[in-house]
Amino acid sequence: AQTVTQSQPEMSVQEAETVTLSCTYDTSESDYYLFWYKQPPSRQMILVIRQEAYKQQNATENRFSVNFQKAAKSFSLKISDSQLGDAAMYFCAYRSFRTPLVFGKGTRLSVIA
């Protein structure tokens, strides 16, 4: 079964600084998709960024970018110029055609003013 591991239960970052959240996954499939979701205190799960496994180029969405290492099965999220509104739980998730969305346990990110 596919598993997703987030080894950092909590992280903190100073406002305007850069932080990287780690994620590793285990799969025997070759075609899959990886996601980072953000869940603020309001509990609404929001998509931050997605990566298709067949694409070598790392996805980028404004201040958010990923470092996708397929061979190492690693998918980290980098947040640049951190803002107070970035404070939330961040979940790494995996999905394939056969497998529904599988989430990691999450990383709680605090942003210090």
Place this chain on the structure above:
Amino acid sequence: KAGVTQTPRYLIKTRGQQVTLSCSPISGHRSVSWYQQTPGQGLQFLFEYFSETQRNKGNFPGRFSGRQFSNSRSEMNVSTLELGDSALYLCASRKGLAGADTQYFGPGTRLTVL
């Protein structure tokens, strides 16, 4: 375009009762999935529906069931509630079943079982 909506947002029930939660997907989305979120177990997949058919099911007891209507709206039902069913229940919709289809989540229903 309106997002995924879930009703009710909060619910309090007692053990042994049953509950029905509702989810309306984004317009044009035909797939609806349900997830249970608890502090201990994290986010766990319950089931996914597409075109009124259950396409995938997670590892939950038969007390948890769902259905999807012709307008893609979905309901999930939990019978004989237990204290451990207290959780945030999240619904997500996507256009279809392709791996590339991104899932968008609703705000969730917070269920408390007393």
